[in-house]
Amino acid sequence: xxxxxxFKKDWQSELRTxxxxxxxxxxxxxxxxxxxxxxxxxxxxxxxxxxxxxVVIFFSAMSGLSRAFVSExxxxxxxxxxxxxxxxxxxxxxxxxxxLLVFIMNTAITILFFLLFESFIIRDSxxxxxxxxxxxxxxxxxxxxxxxxxxxxxxxxTLYPVLSFPILLPLILTLLELTKFSIDGQPLDESxxxxxxxxxxxxxxxxxxxxxxxxxxKD
Amino acid sequence: xxxxxxxxxxxxxxxxxxxxxxxxxxxxxxxxxxxIAGSNGSxxxxxxxxxxxxxxxxxxxxxxxxxxxxxxxxxYHNHVGFxxxxxxxxxxxxxxxxxxxxxxxRGVQKDSSRISSLFEEFNLTDRKTDLLKGYSSGMKQRMxxxxxxxxxxxxxxxxxPTSNLDSKGKEAVYNTVNRLKNNKxxxxxxxxxxxxxxxxxxxxxxxxxx
Numbered sequence: 306x307x308x309x310x311x312f313k314k315d316w317q318s319e320l321r322t323x324x325x326x327x328x329x330x331x332x333x334x335x336x337x338x339x340x341x342x343x344x345x346x347x348x349x350x351x352x353x354x355x356x357x358x359x360v361v362i363f364f365s366a367m368s369g370l371s372r373a374f375v376s377e378x379x380x381x382x383x384x385x386x387x388x389x390x391x392x393x394x395x396x397x398x399x400x401x402x403x404x405l406l407v408f409i410m411n412t413a414i415t416i417l418f419f420l421l422f423e424s425f426i427i428r429d430s431x432x433x434x435x436x437x438x439x440x441x442x443x444x445x446x447x448x449x450x451x452x453x454x455x456x457x458x459x460x461x462x463t464l465y466p467v468l469s470f471p472i473l474l475p476l477i478l479t480l481l482e483l484t485k486f487s488i489d490g491q492p493l494d495e496s497x498x499x500x501x502x503x504x505x506x507x508x509x510x511x512x513x514x515x516x517x518x519x520x521x522x523k524d
Numbered sequence: 525x526x527x528x529x530x531x532x533x534x535x536x537x538x539x540x541x542x543x544x545x546x547x548x549x550x551x552x553x554x555x556x557x558x559x560i561a562g563s564n565g566s567x568x569x570x571x572x573x574x575x576x577x578x579x580x581x582x583x584x585x586x587x588x589x590x591x592x593x594x595x596x597x598x599x600y601h602n603h604v605g606f607x608x609x610x611x612x613x614x615x616x617x618x619x620x621x622x623x624x625x626x627x628x629x630r631g632v633q634k635d636s637s638r639i640s641s642l643f644e645e646f647n648l649t650d651r652k653t654d655l656l657k658g659y660s661s662g663m664k665q666r667m668x669x670x671x672x673x674x675x676x677x678x679x680x681x682x683x684x685p686t687s688n689l690d691s692k693g694k695e696a697v698y699n700t701v702n703r704l705k706n707n708k709x710x711x712x713x714x715x716x717x718x719x720x721x722x723x724x725x726x727x728x729x730x731x732x733x734x
Contacts, residue, residue, distance in 0.1 A: 306628075306631065307628070307629055307630070307631045310625065310628035310629045310631075311629050313625075313628075314614075314625040314628075314629065317617075318614065318616055318617070321616045321617075322616050380612060380614075380615070381610065381612035382612050382613070382614060384578065384608070384610060384611055384612070385611060385612060385613060385614075385671075387578045387601075388576070388578070388601055388604070388606050388611075389601055389626050389629050389630050390601060390629050390630065391598040391599065391601065392598070393598075394629070398629075523577075523578060523579065523580055
């Protein structure tokens with residue numbers, strides 16, 4: 306309940322300040338427009354479109370998800386949070402906020418891909434939907450813990466993608482593979498190994514996040 | 525009356541090569557007002573941060589005991605009220621909304637009559653529905669006292685409590701300290717003589733530099 310209250314506070318604050326939503330929306334529009342302009346009338350392969358989807362998702366996550374902690378640090382309200390809740394509550398609240406943001410962002414990106422790219426065809430949604438859900442959770446968990454780390458640094462903007470890339474790479478590679486399977490129409494039972502990798506990644510990052518957050522959160 | 529004690533055991537803090545203070549041993553008890561004195565940059569705020577558990581000491585310990593049971597650092601926030609110049613509340617919310625969210629995140633039941641009397645005490649009743657971004661620095665400072673006192677904590681730490689306050693605001697703070705001093709453990713970190721006059725015991729951080 307405490308974490309949910311923090312999530313509600315963050316969501317209400319986001320609706321009033323538009324700290325992350327505007328940045329994310331603009332980034333998504335600009336990136337997809339640039340891709341469309343650069344493709345022109347060319348026919349691109351289905352696999353390439355699937356790859357581009359996750360490229361856009363990765364960089365959009367880099368532009369908006371650090372806000373959960375960076376906004377608190379920039380406004381000077383980190384101390385206030387430290388005074389009202391224990392670290393695990395803060396992490397849970399911020400994680401909930403990022404999970405919601407990731408789902409909204411990635412659903413919007415995927416819908417735009419379906420509408421704007423003729424070559425983006427998912428033949429087996431039974432594989433795509435669970436991989437999309439597990440992938441979003443993985444991105445949200447990793448981004449939240451990395452955001453907490455970089456919020457204390459002076460060059461936040463540069464550090465975030467640099468630190469995120471090696472951590473998110475196994476997740477993105479697995480998601481690329483699963484998207485390829487979904488495009489090929491491979492059924493769910495033939496994608497179980499990759500889905501288990503995704504699930505394990507999410508669990509490892511979640512456990513590591515809760516274990517590390519205590520140390521990151523204190524000066 | 526609840527009994528809250530705070531023990532500093534060989535508390536040392538070093539930033540890089542700079543020794544802030546060394547081997548502070550001190551015991552604070554409920555029913556008294558303690559002062560932390562020292563010039564600017566001497567480590568008063570650093571000591572306050574160590575006491576509330578948001579910063580870790582280089583060596584030594586801070587022990588919080590509530591009714592003779594040692595508290596885990598994760599739960600200090602339910603027992604501590606803190607006011608400081610570097611504490612910032614949420615500007616995009618009204619005073620009332622800030623207090624509402626803080627109660628919910630803390631997981632404590634909001635005592636409406638208590639909160640109303642705190643708004644009265646710090647003369648903010650008429651402005652409690654205004655967004656904090658419209659507040660003056662003095663009003664924000666008074667709002668920090670409501671934040672610190674809303675959950676009725678046993679330990680109160682006021683770091684430079686009267687900064688940005690006019691004479692009326694200072695009077696409200698002094699009245700609050702006098703009202704609470706018999707039932708709470710109060711620590712005031714300040715350079716102001718008027719603030720330190722409220723204290724029964726004073727610890728000077730500069731005496732722990734070597």
